[in-house]
Amino acid sequence: MAELKTKATKASVAEFLRKIPDASRRRDCMTMRKLMEQVTGSKPAMWGSSMVGFGTYHYVYASGREGDWFITGFSPRKQDLTIYTMCGLDESMDLLDKLGVFKRGKSCLYVKSLGDINLAILEKILRRSLKASRDKR
Numbered sequence: 001m002a003e004l005k006t007k008a009t010k011a012s013v014a015e016f017l018r019k020i021p022d023a024s025r026r027r028d029c030m031t032m033r034k035l036m037e038q039v040t041g042s043k044p045a046m047w048g049s050s051m052v053g054f055g056t057y058h059y060v061y062a063s064g065r066e067g068d069w070f071i072t073g074f075s076p077r078k079q080d081l082t083i084y085t086m087c088g089l090d091e092s093m094d095l096l097d098k099l100g101v102f103k104r105g106k107s108c109l110y111v112k113s114l115g116d117i118n119l120a121i122l123e124k125i126l127r128r129s130l131k132a133s134r135d136k137r
Contacts, residue, residue: 087132
């Protein structure tokens with residue numbers, strides 16, 4: 001079975017964030033770091049070269065594949081700031097209508113700028129996702 005390529009590293013989150021070239025994206029990422037630390041009670045860690053993750057959980061698929069991943073996190077991609085919610089967004093459908101301007105995947109939100117979304121609603125979404133991940137353990 002193939003091993004997961006993206007893992008937690010010892011790289012400095014602060015250094016990674018300081019090096020984000022776009023000042024607006026850098027500020028958004030600093031805000032996300034604070035928010036996710038508050039929500040999870042966990043310190044951030046670099047996952048791979050470009051993802052900042054908070055907390056960890058162990059997963060096992062029906063196929064037998066297993067691994068460790070962060071509970072929530074973000075990545076300052078070129079097009080969007082990607083926000084990862086590991087338990088998906090289904091439990092927060094009622095909040096997504098109030099969030100603002102974003103795109104979504106199964107468990108990711110893609111935002112151009114935090115100014116486009118309601119941070120109080122985002123915090124509620126992150127808290128629900130965290131609770132759902134803890135309930136699954």
